[in-house]
Amino acid sequence: MSEFWSKKKLHEMNEEEWESLCDGCARCCLHKFEEVQEKNFFYTSVVCRYLDQSSCSCSEYSRREKLVPNCVKMTSANLETLKWMPSTCAYRKISEGKPLDWWHHLISGSKETVHEAGISVKEKCVSELHVHPDDIEDQKVHWVHP
Ligand code: SF4
Ligand code: SF4
Secondary structure (H helix, E strand, O other), X not given: OOOHHHHOOHHHOOHHHHHHHOOXXXXXXXXXXEEOOOOEEEEEEEEOOOEEOOOOEEOOHHHHHHHOOOOOOOOOOOHHHHHHOOOOOHHHHHHOOOOOOOOOXXXXXXXXXXXXXXXXXXXXXXXXXXXXXXXXXXXXXXOOOO
């Protein structure tokens, strides 16, 4: 693959390019809330039950939208969801005309660098299975933000 991410806009990418753009951070699988007054979103350390935390991959990738109604499958047709995606998200960066970071596997050549750089949620999150739903909002974190 040539450096398609620096030459193409998101809607110009083919499926293989689109899928490869995801850095595997799983930050988008964290529970997030909207602060209506502040017109802001914040993230928590509580993550979806279907995330395999050892690899930061979805254990139900093909059924994810059925199992988790608010699990958004990013496509070029729903880019409005980018407004609450993490500032580090590759889709968001490309949409804002920014370069990919050194730890992105398309730059580093390794899918481990997103973990080594501390960008992924690996070892930083807790499954929603272990947190009472009423308490999720209290688990706000500052290491990820839209
Ligand atoms: S935040 Fe963006 S880059 Fe990270 S896993 Fe989600 S879609 Fe992929
Ligand atoms: S269903 Fe999978 S992709 Fe969707 S939020 Fe849960 S772990 Fe993430």
